[in-house]
Amino acid sequence: MAALETVELEHLPATHTVLLALYRNVANTAFLQEQLLSRNADFEYAFVDASTVASRFQLLSAVYKAIAAEMAGSMRTPNVHSEVVVSLNSNNNISEAYRRYGVQPSTKDVVVVKVLISREGSPSSLSPEDVGKHLQTHVQGESVSCSDEELAKVTDWPKLRKYHKLNGLPWIEAIKDEKAKKNELEMLIISAMAMRGT
Amino acid sequence: MATPEPAAAIQPPTPPADSASTHEFPLPPILQQPSAAGPAELITQGAEGRLYRTSWLTPTRPCALKHRPSKPYRHPTLDARLTRHRILSEVRILQKCRREGVAVPALYGIDESQGVLSMEWVPGRPVRVEVNEFLRRRAEKYPHSDGGRGRDEVARDEEGAAPLVGLMRRIGEAVGKLHKAGIVHGDLTTSNMMVRPWEKDKGPVNGHHADGQAEEAEHSLEGEIVVIDFGLASQGSADEDRAVDLYVLERAFGSTHPRAEALFTVVLEAYKDTFKVAPVVLKKLEDVRMRGRKRSMLG
Numbered sequence: 357m358a359a360l361e362t363v364e365l366e367h368l369p370a371t372h373t374v375l376l377a378l379y380r381n382v383a384n385t386a387f388l389q390e391q392l393l394s395r396n397a398d399f400e401y402a403f404v405d406a407s408t409v410a411s412r413f414q415l416l417s418a419v420y421k422a423i424a425a426e427m428a429g430s431m432r433t434p435n436v437h438s439e440v441v442v443s444l445n446s447n448n449n450i451s452e453a454y455r456r457y458g459v460q461p462s463t464k465d466v467v468v469v470k471v472l473i474s475r476e477g478s479p480s481s482l483s484p485e486d487v488g489k490h491l492q493t494h495v496q497g498e499s500v501s502c503s504d505e506e507l508a509k510v511t512d513w514p515k516l517r518k519y520h521k522l523n524g525l526p527w528i529e530a531i532k533d534e535k536a537k538k539n540e541l542e543m544l545i546i547s548a549m550a551m552r553g554t
Numbered sequence: 555m556a557t558p559e560p561a562a563a564i565q566p567p568t569p570p571a572d573s574a575s576t577h578e579f580p581l582p583p584i585l586q587q588p589s590a591a592g593p594a595e596l597i598t599q600g601a602e603g604r605l606y607r608t609s610w611l612t613p614t615r616p617c618a619l620k621h622r623p624s625k626p627y628r629h630p631t632l633d634a635r636l637t638r639h640r641i642l643s644e645v646r647i648l649q650k651c652r653r654e655g656v657a658v659p660a661l662y663g664i665d666e667s668q669g670v671l672s673m674e675w676v677p678g679r680p681v682r683v684e685v686n687e688f689l690r691r692r693a694e695k696y697p698h699s700d701g702g703r704g705r706d707e708v709a710r711d712e713e714g715a716a717p718l719v720g721l722m723r724r725i726g727e728a729v730g731k732l733h734k735a736g737i738v739h740g741d742l743t744t745s746n747m748m749v750r751p752w753e754k755d756k757g758p759v760n761g762h763h764a765d766g767q768a769e770e771a772e773h774s775l776e777g778e779i780v781v782i783d784f785g786l787a788s789q790g791s792a793d794e795d796r797a798v799d800l801y802v803l804e805r806a807f808g809s810t811h812p813r814a815e816a817l818f819t820v821v822l823e824a825y826k827d828t829f830k831v832a833p834v835v836l837k838k839l840e841d842v843r844m845r846g847r848k849r850s851m852l853g
Contacts, residue, residue, distance in 0.1 A: 366609045367587040527655030547661035
């Protein structure tokens with residue numbers, strides 16, 4: 357079983373730990389969304405609809421942006437996890453971001469992001485092991501590695517292109533190599549995400 | 555002035571003990587955080603900012619990080635607003651270029667409060683370096699001290715000039731594409747253009763294998779032109795501004811690479827075919843040449 361992964365990000369203080377997991381064919385997405393909506397403190401996660409994730413790089417860009425906002429005290433949402441979800445959007449509409457990138461009852465595959473934060477005098481009360489166990493108990497899906505290869509299997513490119521207004525660019529359509537084309541689209545999405553809120 | 559001091563007296567003062575050997579300048583907060591790829595490398599310093607090479611998200615992905623440090627002589631509120639304004643102007647232009655398919659670095663992240671902009675690291679070397687190396691190799695090839703060919707201007711049809719002519723053509727096309735996208739660069743020089751080596755299966759691959767030196771000479775100029783540093787760029791489609799862009803490049807090229815100056819016409823020829831009003835811009839360029847960069851005679 358591919359367990360929860362601890363990701364080391366560059367230029368991230370040791371106070372922050374990023375955990376990632378990918379679940380395929382999740383049966384209880386409605387339950388997961390309900391926990392977020394009811395602000396259940398035990399479910400402080402970013403549950404991301406994996407079909408809106410183009411790559412690890414794009415996902416981690418959102419995670420890094422969310423953590424930077426958390427550290428700077430400039431978050432627009434209640435916590436770093438909801439901030440991850442809105443960081444995937446390229447505009448400032450928060451409820452739209454939750455709807456597009458967050459878990460919905462209709463979601464099939466889910467990327468879970470958990471950020472553990474230790475503050476001075478109060479280290480994070482959870483360990484990665486605790487988080488792994490909690491997810492294993494409550495997410496009814498098949499855990500796979502959160503790799504580019506696995507993510508690519510579930511990416512919904514037409515949806516991503518629509519969300520980030522990437523249709524009608526003739527030079528993109530002219531790229532014959534599928535890999536090069538996706539790379540250009542991925543970079544455009546990441547740039548658009550970086551510009552959100554500016 | 556009395557008797558000259560002994561040589562020891564003109565030695566530079568010893569640096570203060572607390573000046574770190576790694577960086578003379580304060581790093582932005584982001585670069586004070588741990589990085590598995592090691593400390594950031596200061597690449598260049600301009601009047602407004604410093605460019606570092608560091609990593610982005612993972613140790614294996616290099617990035618160019620541009621830091622606009624706060625200026626102590628400016629009022630803090632004004633300083634923050636100016637920095638924010640300039641970073642946002644630059645990122646909007648970068649994003650516009652990318653959407654239009656102009657080869658520029660991709661944007662990775664922005665932190666206006668720190669004055670930091672992170673971009674894709676463009677591999678390769680600046681056009682300035684590649685052209686100068688080309689000219690140096692050419693001079694070595696014709697080492698006549700009596701004013702042989704190596705010291706003369708490069709002629710367009712001379713043997714071995716084809717790679718340079720090709721590069722000039724790609725420069726003209728790159729500038730044309732930029733202007734077509736509605737962007738004026740504001741500081742076009744051969745230092746602000748990179749030659750990014752073609753990816754393996756992308757771009758022209760020519761089959762000839764001459765001796766090693768000739769091959770090196772050809773391959774170093776081979777690559778895609780990537781325009782960088784949009785710190786002085788603006789959005790607009792005025793022929794006048796476009797002509798000034800070309801004029802600045804022409805002057806910069808002439809003074810940086812005088813021996814290749816005659817080839818600049820290739821840049822303009824290639825530019826002419828890139829978009830509809832390019833010929834009008836070239837007409838305007840003739841006016842700009844007559845009077846210089848400033849129209850208003852102010853500033």
